[in-house]
Amino acid sequence: MKKHNFYAGPSILPQYTIDNTIEGIRNFANSGLSVLEISHRSKEFIACMNDTISLVKELLEVPAGYQVIFLGGGASLQFAMVPMNLMNKKSAYLNTGEWANKALKEAKTFGEVVEVASSKEKNYNYIPKNYVVPSDADYFHITTNNTIFGTQLKKDPDVSLPLVADMSSDIFSRPVDISKYAIIYAGAQKNLGPAGVTVIIVKEDVLGKVSRPIPTMLDYRTHIKSESMFNTPPVFAVFAAQQTLKWLKELGGVKAIQKINLEKAKMLYDEIDRNKLFVPTIKDQEDRSVMNICFVMADEYKELEAPFADFAKSKGMTGIAGHRSVGGFRASTYNALPVESVKALVDTMREFESMN
Numbered sequence: 001m002k003k004h005n006f007y008a009g010p011s012i013l014p015q016y017t018i019d020n021t022i023e024g025i026r027n028f029a030n031s032g033l034s035v036l037e038i039s040h041r042s043k044e045f046i047a048c049m050n051d052t053i054s055l056v057k058e059l060l061e062v063p064a065g066y067q068v069i070f071l072g073g074g075a076s077l078q079f080a081m082v083p084m085n086l087m088n089k090k091s092a093y094l095n096t097g098e099w100a101n102k103a104l105k106e107a108k109t110f111g112e113v114v115e116v117a118s119s120k121e122k123n124y125n126y127i128p129k130n131y132v133v134p135s136d137a138d139y140f141h142i143t144t145n146n147t148i149f150g151t152q153l154k155k156d157p158d159v160s161l162p163l164v165a166d167m168s169s170d171i172f173s174r175p176v177d178i179s180k181y182a183i184i185y186a187g188a189q190k191n192l193g194p195a196g197v198t199v200i201i202v203k204e205d206v207l208g209k210v211s212r213p214i215p216t217m218l219d220y221r222t223h224i225k226s227e228s229m230f231n232t233p234p235v236f237a238v239f240a241a242q243q244t245l246k247w248l249k250e251l252g253g254v255k256a257i258q259k260i261n262l263e264k265a266k267m268l269y270d271e272i273d274r275n276k277l278f279v280p281t282i283k284d285q286e287d288r289s290v291m292n293i294c295f296v297m298a299d300e301y302k303e304l305e306a307p308f309a310d311f312a313k314s315k316g317m318t319g320i321a322g323h324r325s326v327g328g329f330r331a332s333t334y335n336a337l338p339v340e341s342v343k344a345l346v347d348t349m350r351e352f353e354s355m356n
């Protein structure tokens with residue numbers, strides 16, 4: 001039976017990415033070698049890296065003055081690299097979820113961290129608003145999409161200081177005004193490719209302003225200068241990411257995929273709101289994530305949680321268990337998830353309702 005892949009990460013990739021990656025493993029760019037065994041200094045891979053960087057710039061309309069780099073270490077390494085490269089004395093963080101909280105904690109290693117607002121006391125079920133960002137902070141850090149809790153910050157905040165964003169779970173899902181940001185980073189394994197590579201978009205003139213010595217490998221300037229080839233980059237993961245970006249471009253880019261993403265999210269939220277068995281964990285429409293849709297059983301149907309999980313599994317649904325800190329269910333509806341999979345989940349919820 002066809003599986004509907006709702007995993008939160010690593011997560012579904014376009015069939016185009018899977019097919020081209022298989023071909024690249026057999027014969028990469030007609031080199032007669034596999035992408036798994038070719039030198040990162042070969043002309044074929046250098047072309048792949050350059051094209052992947054160009055595709056990121058093109059799809060996100062990255063303005064002049066910004067650089068795109070690919071690094072290992074996951075988004076979690078960026079939790080440390082951002083303060084190491086940007087923070088002299090003080091930074092400001094918006095605490096909207098477990099990842100935001102981890103980023104904030106890591107920054108404390110390097111100086112004073114102001115938590116401008118937090119939704120932790122409500123298990124992160126909303127995005128705080130009307131907070132004040134200290135104007136003497138070196139930067140303000142946000143997490144645009146809270147993968148675990150299913151909230152999303154849909155408007156770019158207007159702040160006068162450098163804005164840094166973890167966009168791991170919503171990059172390439174919608175247009176973003178890059179010019180508002182100093183640094184954007186995202187682990188690949190949600191919306192871009194397999195695990196192993198992180199894409200970073202950095203405004204060059206925010207670098208070089210801290211007094212601490214920065215280890216070579218952890219200095220963004222090292223990787224800008226060497227065009228992500230300072231050491232061996234994650235060759236395979238970059239190649240696979242390139243395939244997804246080509247797919248996205250073919251489809252019409254981020255505006256086109258946003259339209260489809262909004263349609264998928266609306267379909268599922270509408271069903272959660274309508275179906276008597278389920279309730280959404282995020283009440284405020286404005287804060288609801290378009291990428292990770294969380295819901296639980298209504299109080300009077302709590303005992304149906306395990307039976308629904310089994311029923312959904314029997315219908316081919318995979319990866320809909322909620323994160324352990326929220327419980328219930330989470331359906332991730334990333335770029336590559338077809339509308340048909342959302343329809344199948346909605347049908348499953350309806351059928352289960354009629355059985356109960």
Ligand SMILES: *Cc1c(COP(=O)(O)O)cnc(C)c1O
Nearest residue numbers: 074075076099147166168169187
């Ligand atoms: C998955 C995720 C991370 C962690 O990414 P790693 O690549 O595993 O370090 C960080 N932030 C957000 C928002 C995520 O969704």
